[in-house]
Amino acid sequence: MSFSKRSALPAALVALSLLLAGCGDDAAESKSADETSEAPAPEEPATWPLTGLPAAEGESVEQDHPVLVAKIDNSQSSAPQLGLGQADLVVEELVEGGTTRLAAFFYSQVPTDVGPVRSMRASDIGIVSPVDATVVTSGAAQVTIDRIKRASIPFFGEGSPGFYRKDGRYAPYNLFTDLSKVAAETEDGTDERPADYLPWGTVEDLPEGIPARTLSADFGNHTTNWAFQGGKYVNKNSYAAKGDRFQADSVLVLRVKVVDAGYTDPGGNFVPESKFEGKGTAQLFHGGKVIEGSWSKDKLSSAIALSTPEGELKVPAGKVWVELVPVDGNNGSVAFGK
Template sequence: MWDVSAYRTSDRRRSTARLIGAVLLPCALLLSACSTDRPAPTASPRASQAESTYTPPIATERFPLRGTGVPPGSLAHPSLAVKIDDHEAARPQFGLERTDLVFEELVEGGLTRYVAVWHSDIPDVVGPVRSIRPMDPDVIAPLGGIVAYSGGQQQFVDMMTATSVVNAAFDSDETGLFSRTDEREAPHNVVLRAKALVDRNGAVPAPPQQFAYAATVPESSAAVDGIPVTTISSRFSDSRWPDWTWDAASGVYLRRQEGAPDLDAGGVQLRSTNVLALRVAIDDTYLHVPKTTMIGSGEAWVSTGGKTLHALWTKAAQDAPIHLTDDNAVTIRLAPGNTWIELVPVDRGSVILVP
């Protein structure tokens, strides 16, 4: 018969230890066997195949004066604004077909000249180059970059050099990049090596964005909310009345000057994705030299994709861009592509829209 009281505590502890050891040993052996025999994990064929065929999307930036996408690094150079002649003896001009922006403005005698701006596609040669006018600092200052012209009244040159824009003038040329071509008669024969001028000023930053852009033509504000218009005719004077006609086949507006096709140096009619007609006041402070008033606001029409939208343009300061809003005060988005801006005088010009 067992005496329970004679079963000592130490005996119970040794017995318990032996029991735990007996249980743990088989478990340890089992775990060791499992870790030794289990195969190493491998990637599934489906995952490997997906990784090998995946192509990451190409990163893009947008040209600030055109709204079109480009690979990163393509924007790292300044824009170039040039005063371009529009006299009959200056036509066809060199390089207008490759512009991002063109501003047409009234000058003396009822004629017009251009501020032509290149950034996304800079030609080797542009021209004919003409002299600066009093409204040009207000037009060009928001772009930064470089401005090139053939000279001008000293007061107008001083106004231009007072901006932050890099000035290059034919009359005081130290670059050697201006010359006269034998193809035209003076003063309509000054040309500029445009790309070389931009390359020499590579440290000057790219221009800031001037207008808002939609991703596609059908998504632009005029295409969505505008009315069908086939022709936009802007009359500056009895001597200058350009018009733009929508060409559905090519998806662009084609330009005419005084009723005749306006051609580039290659014989192709000038064209634009967007056409803006802005009504502007004329300041006669400089007597026979009209100054387009650019700081302020006025009525406008924005044409894209065969449709035209009524708008308001505003410009708060010399270095501020032009802001376009519709009749509901919503910012207007242009289509990606080039833009011509007709600065039509309120008191002596007109804008006619033909359905």
């Protein structure tokens, strides 16, 4: 009897070991399945704040300088304008006499020759505040400087590093800047990405539009004309140097109220202020079509929100030219054609 008991014990131990091994395999398979199901999704590529475009491999969207906004003259006297081809985004605003000035935004690229650099307006507070930008300017009227300072907007003017007078041009259209030197002055050792300037999306996010291959933004004494050609919007009366034009993927027209800024220019013209807060109508031109909608900004420093009756309106990632056109009654108008 003792012999048969000793024989049975090892057999039982072998069976138990096989059972436990099988359970271990099941547990391992279960753990492996859990690990697979819980694997983190791949990270979305980092995008540039002023275009919504993904950064290339090795590029960082966090820079040790803020968004730089250069105020550039937009008249025949400014030709040829330099630097617009490397801007991320451009805002065209009304100034005195029904003419316009450009606020050119630079962040992903910082060119060495930008200009002609001209003065700030109170309108710039609502234009640059949403991304905590620094303004590059020739100066401003004291009343405007006081308001810019109260809004805590940094700015660099003539006499700052990078500014120079270009030979062969006459004042005040000969002031230019090496923007890389201005950027170096703003560095504080902290890399940070600004907020998105517009609600970025894709073409698939757009509602159905209506054909619009040409458009004209009339500011009173200046009209900016656009045509959709080769997948881009071409400024047909640009003052930019050949090969240095802004390549717009979209044109965003925002209708704004215009008020008297409270002073006149040397010629006696009242200085207008575009009220870039509150709400108004919007037209997004993209892909040869236009989508009608509205814009809103709770306050001057708020981000721009866009919508249609169907919901939020997102701008396809790319380079955008923003037209701040006065509403009807302020000598502004917009026309488009097929």
